[in-house]
Structure formats: C-alpha cells, structure tokens
Amino acid sequence: MTAAPSDAVLDATGVAKRFGAVQALKNASLQVGAGQVVALMGANGAGKSTFVKILTGVLKPDAGHVKIKGRESTVANPAGARKWGLVPVYQEPSLIPDLSVADNLRLGDTAMEPFRHWVSELGLPGLDPEAMIRSLPLASLRIVDLARALAIEPDVLLLDELTAALPTDLVDRVLKVVRAQADAGRSVIYISHRFTEIAAICDRATVLRDGLTVGDLPIEPGIEERIVEMMLGGAVAAAVAEERPVKPVPADMPRLRVRGLKTGTRLTDVSFDLHKGEVLGVVALEGQGQDELFDVLAGNRKASAGTVEVDGTARSFHHPADAIAAGLTLVPGDRAHALFMSRSVRENIAAPLLARARNWGAIRMGDEAAKVSAAIETLQIDTRAQGEVRRLSGGNQQKVTIARWIAKGVQTLLLFDPTRGIDIRTKRQIYALVRDLADQGAAVLFYTSELAEIRLACDRAVVIFNGRVVDVIDAKDADEATLMRAAYGLTEKAPA
Template sequence: MPDVPSDAVLDATGVAKRFGAVQALKNASLQVKAGQVVALMGANGAGKSTFVKILTGVLKPDSGHVKIKGRDSTVANPAGARRWGLVPVYQEPSLIPDLSVLDNLRLGDTPVDPFRHWVSELGLPDIDPEALIRSLPLASLRIVDLARALAIEPDVLLLDELTAALPTDLVDRVLKTVRAQADAGRSVIYVSHRFNEIAAICDRATVLRDGLTVGDVAIEPGIEERIVEMMLGGAVAAAVSEDRPAKTVPTTTPRLRVKGLKTGTRLTDVSFDLHKGEVLGVVALEGQGQDELFDVLAGNRKASAGTVEVDGTPKTFHHPADAIAAGLTLVPGDRAHALLMSRSVRENIAVPLLARIKNWGAIRMGEEAAKVGQAIETLQIDTRAQGEVRRLSGGNQQKVTIARWIAKGVQTLLLFDPTRGIDIRTKRQIYGLVRDLADEGAAVLFYTSELAEIRLACDRAVVIFNGRVVDVIDAKDADESTLMRAAYGLTERAPA
C-alpha cells in the first residue's frame, strides 16, 4: 500500500460496506492526485460498483472515510458529493428522458456556455439544446452527460464505463478530452474493463479483488499481465480440477443451437452449439451481452436477429412458457427475480407444475409432495425455515430456484451465475449437481462470473466480449488467466 500522499485530491481509505450477510467491501482505498487519471479495475464481484456508489455519495460506508481536498465527504447524497467537488458520469446517463437538453442543464444548475463548449469539443457541435433527451441516441446521451459534468468544472471526475457502446471516433475524442482534463490539473477516476483505453490515458491503476484494494500500479507497457494476475490473486494455482474424461463432441443434432443472435445494443452476434450431456460455460465481463442472451433463450425477451434451434427445430419464444415447453428452463442471476420470497419452499418449487390451465384444479398433494421432496433431497435443501423462502440463506434460496426445475424435469438448464454470493459448500454441491444432470443426459448452459468454476463444472466455455463470441476454450485449457485474457478481449481468435 502506498503512503497516503499529502497532495491527493481524493483520498479514500479503509472503506468497508456490508449488505446483510455479504461483505461487499472489506478494505478499499483509492488515492488520486491532481493531474492524474487513475483507472479503477476489478473483476466481476470485486466490489467495484459498491465502491463507486460510496465515492459518489449514493451509499454511506460502514467504516473508512472519503476525503476530497482534505475534507471528509462521506455523505449519502449525490448532491452532497457534487458540492464537495466530485462529479460522476454513470454508465446509464442520469438525464431526465422527458426534458430537453437545456432543461436538464437548468435542473442541475449547469452553466450553459461551458456546456456548449464541451459538447462541440467532444464531437457533437450541432446538438440541438431544445431536443428531448429521449429522442437522442445513447451515444449522444453519454456525450451530453459528460459535457454536463465537465461544465461544472469538478475537482474530481468519476467516469464509469464511459465508452461502452460508443462509436470509435467518439471514443477517441472522449479519451483525448479526459486526458486533457488531467493535463489541466484536474483528477479523473476511470472505471473500465478496457486495457487499450487505460493504456492510452491513465497514469495509474488501482485494482480491487474481493472487496480489498490489492494493488496500485503505474501504467507502463506490459502492465496488463500484472493487472490480470492481481485481479486473479493467488487463487490461480490452488484451483483444483477434477479429472474428467474429455468429452468427444457428439456429431448428432445439438440440443440447442444458437446462430447469430442479436438483441438490444449489447448482444450483437452470438452463435454456439450445446449438446446433450454437455455443460457449456459462458465467460464474460459484466455487460457484454450475456444477460440478454439468457433472457432471449428463456423466452423473456425477443431477439432482433438470429435463430434458436432446439433439437434441430427452429423456435421462437413469445413467453417463458414457450421456452419451458421447449425444455429451456432458466435460473436467473438475481434470486429476487425467481423466488416468491413470502411463500414456502414447497410452493416455490411447485409453481411450474401448476402453471398450465389443465393443472389449475385440485392439486394431487401426495404426488406434489413426492416430487418436491425428491427435489429437496437431491439438492439437500435445509428446510428448517421452509415456511418463508426469504428466511433461508442465500445458498438455500439458490437451491430452491434450481429445485423448481429438477421437480419439473430438466432437459436444458440455463444457469446464470448460480453461485454468486453463496458459501463454498453449496457451490460444491451445485457443481456436483450440474455434472450429475449432464451425465443423466441434460444440457446445461452455465454463465459464471467466477472463472475457476469453468474447470470445476464445465466441458467447454464460450467467451463473449462486446456482444460476440471471441473464443471457445476446452475445460482442460481453461485456467483462469487464459479465461481472463480472453474475457478482456486480449486474445481474440476466430471461434472454432
């Protein structure tokens, strides 16, 4: 840990934050001097977004402090953070959609002339100040949001994934402007996954892992490797891989074939095959289109292009019920989206059994109890607090969302980060269960934010970056640094 520099404009030390049972931040720190651009990096779940929320005053830390120009600024209020001199620009522009550009400026007391200056500097000289925000494309909104922040002349500018979904010419301008800010003596915190941008404009990088600041390094050529190592930590060597016979890729029709899938701005072109008996991992940094991919496959969202084939038959899903009828069942990433928190374990597991009109009548209680009981047994769910799912631990809640589909009968299981925030014992059980399901002939698509899990649970992994498949890696080659490099788009090669 570097000494606290006396000339740090922003100085955050020992920041910790806990949400219920989850310690999101343990001891995070960040120092930014005048004239510096500091990259804030961390893999999924490292605590980056919590840290950003604390820095910007959206959350109050449990302990630690944030000082801007030597004054304590830990207030849970964005307006307060701004008064202290820190202005954030979020990934989702915080502009009011139904107001004009000019009215948005008035709402936040932003001076208009400097705003105009910055907008044209950033490459949008003829933006119409009377245009409604909702009528502007996302890229323009990012620029407007950034120009608005620059016009306030903040001491510290915090940029959160600023260049995502921005066309390259605008990216260059934005990067140049950000660098110029620092050269003019201001400070910038640059939250990003993109090494090329970080190399282009940042002076230093602060790396988070598991809620801790694990490194603060100067940016120099070849630093990417070291940063990747830091994000992975010492755990790399310790990852144990079960020895599994290598699967021969079957030549039969795949259970699920995805071709050229596209939807929204994030998922641009994803193709892969998933066979019976296979566990296919999906590796991606946050926001690379994996959420949209799973939503489309589960019938929760429509694709704008591309096809989904199940057992060789093309399918279009208008409703999750269609996907379920085709055997595609989703365990979503956020358990709050999947569970009836105020209902019992049994009721939660039985919902899919009752969904269709023909099952609306009397429930065969014995049969239901048997199915539910067996699913509970298979997953070893702790049923001591079964009256209300909200009272279960996170791991047991996750098991309930999986048990639902076990009771229904699994063909193709879509698991979206099923082990996030749960204990190691439950994680192991889930890996085992996934393998057993595959051995019994099910197909499993397994997105995980924990790279080590690819080896533990999967046969192969597709790596998605910027909405496209950039790599396909066999489990035996899927050590964490290979996956991490691929996920950061550092090793792009044509998928097989």
C-alpha cells in the same frame, strides 16, 4: 506502494469501511496528480464501488483520509463533492427522464453554453436541448451526462464504465476529450473493464483486491498481464478442481445452436453450440450481454437478429412458455424473480406442471406429490419450513428454483449464476447435480460470476465480451487467470 505525489489533486489514504460483518474496504488508497488519468481497477467484490461511493461522499469512511487539493475533504454528499471540485459520471446516467435536457441542466445549475460546446465536441452537435431525456437513446444520455460534467469544469472527473454500450465512433471521441482534459491540467479517475481504453488514455493504474490497494503501476506495453495477476492475487492456484475425465466435444447435432444473436445494445453477436450431455460455462464481466442472452433463450425477451435452433429446428420464442415447450428452462439470477415466496415448496415446484391451459383442471395429487418429492429428494431440500418458501434459507430457495425444472423434466437448463450468495455446501451439491443432469443427457448452459466454478462444473466455457463470444476455453485450461484475461478481452482468438 509509490509515495503520494506531493502535488496530488486527490489523495485518499488508508480508507476503510465495514458493513455489518463484511469489511468491504480495509486499506484503500488512490492518488491522482494534476494532468493525470488514473485507472481504478479491481475484480468483482474488490471494493471498487464502495471506494467510489466514499470518494463522492455517498458513504462515510470508518477510517482514512480523503484530501482534495491538499485540504481534508469534508464531502458529505454528492452535491458537496461537486463544490470540492470532484464530479462523478456513472454508468447509469443521473438524469431525470421526464424533463428535457435543458431542464436537467437548470436543475443542476449548469450553464448552457459550455454544455453545448462539449456536446458537439463529443460528437452530438445536433442534440436538441428541448428533447425529453426519456426519448433519447442510452448512448446520447451518456454523452449528455459527460458533457454536463465537463461544463462544470471539475478539478477531478470520475468516470465509471462510461464507454459501456457506446458505439465505437463515440468511444473514440470520448477518449480524446478525456485525454485532452488531462493534458489541460485536470485530473481524471477512469474506471473501465476495457484494457485497450486504459492503454490509450491512462497514465497509471491503481489496483484494488479484497479491500486493499495492492498496486499502483504506470501504464506501459504489456502491463495488462501484471494487472490481471494483481487483481486475482496469489491465492488462485489454491483453488482445487476435482479431477474429471475430459469429454471431447460431441460430434452429433447440438441440442442448442445459437447464431449471431442480438438484442438491445449489449448483446451484439453471440454464437455457440451446446450439446446433449454437456455443461457449457458462460464467462463475462458485468453487463457484457449475458443477461440478455439468457432472457432471449428463455423466451423472456425477443432477439432483434440471429437464430436459435433446438435439435436442428429453428425456433422463435414469444413467451417463456414457448421456450419451455422447446425444453429450454431458466433459473434466473435473482431468486425473487422465480419464486412464489408466500406459497409452499410443493406449489412452487409444481407450478410449471400446471401452467398450460389443458392442465387447469383437477390436479392428480398423487402424481404431483411423487414428482415433487422426487425433486426434493434429488436436491436434498430441507423441508422443515415448507409451508412458505420465504421461510427457507437462501440455499434452499435456490434449490427450489432448480427443483421446479427437475420435476418437469430437464432437457436444456439455463442456469444464471445459480450459486451467488449461497453457502459452500449447497454450491457443491449444485455442481454435482449439474454434472449428474449432464450425464443423464441434459444440456446445461451455466453462467457464473465465480470463475473458479468453470473448472468445477463445466466441460467448456464461452467467454463473452462486449456482446460477442471472444473465446472458447476447455475446462482443463480454464484457470482463473486465463478466464479473467479472456473476460477482459485480452485474447483475440477467433471463436470456433
């Protein structure tokens, strides 16, 4: 640990925070000197967002000190943080949608003239202050939010994933302005997944892992690898992968062929092939377009460009029913979006069988019971509380969302982070199930936020960064470090 610079503008040491049984932060520290831009880095679950909330006064730490300009911070809320000279700008703009830009400034007691200056400095000179926030595109809102923060002239500026979904020309402007802030003697805490930006403007990087500050490094060429190693820790090698025979990529016509898929601001250009009998992993940091990709493939959202071919036929889905008819079935990331919580296990599993109008008549109860119990059997669902799905454990609920498509008959299964928040035993059952389904000829697209799962369940993985596929990695090469490096956009291999 480097010693805190005595002139640190912001000096946080020994910060700890516990939520119930979870120790989110154990011993986090961060020092930012005058005229410095410091990157705050950490993988999912490292405690980054808890730390930010403590710095900005949203949460109170259980232990530790936060000093701003040498005085113990008594920040109790975000408004207090501002009085102390710390102003955060978050990924989601904190602006009131039904008020104009000018009204939002007035609410925050922000002067108009410096705001105007910063808005044009940031590349939006034509912004109308009377425009309603609701009517502005997300990129402009980010600029408005940042310009507002700059107009306050804070001592410490905290920027959280500011450049996500900003067009490149605006990113360049923003980076220049941020760097200029530091050169003028102010301090910046910069949170980003993008190493190129960190290399461009940051002086140091502070790395969090498992609630601890594990490193504080000066930014120099080649430092990215060190940072990735630090974020992962030494425990990576311990992850045991079951040995599976490596399957060659099949040469036949792919079940699913996706080309140039685009929607919204996050999913910009994704292409890949998914074959029968294959489990294709999807790796991406938060918000790189994977949510949109799954929504489009499941018919829940329309693509603005690109094509989806199923078994060689181009398809366009206007409703999930269209996707289901083409054999594409989604298990969404949030179980609450998929389940009828107040209904029985049987009704939950049988729902897709009745969805189409021609199945609205009499239910063949025996037929349904057979299909449902076969699916329950396959997934080993604990049916002691089958009267209402809400009474099941999280793992069993997740199994019900998958069982639904087993009962319907799986062709192409889209699994979005199916093992999030469930116990290890159930996780293993799900890996085994996914493998079995593939062996029986199904095609599976498997997004996971747990990198170790790629080796456990997948044949290959596509890595999505910034809305594009940046890499395709075979399972045997998919150790966590490789995946993490790719997910941060550090490899520039062209996809096949």
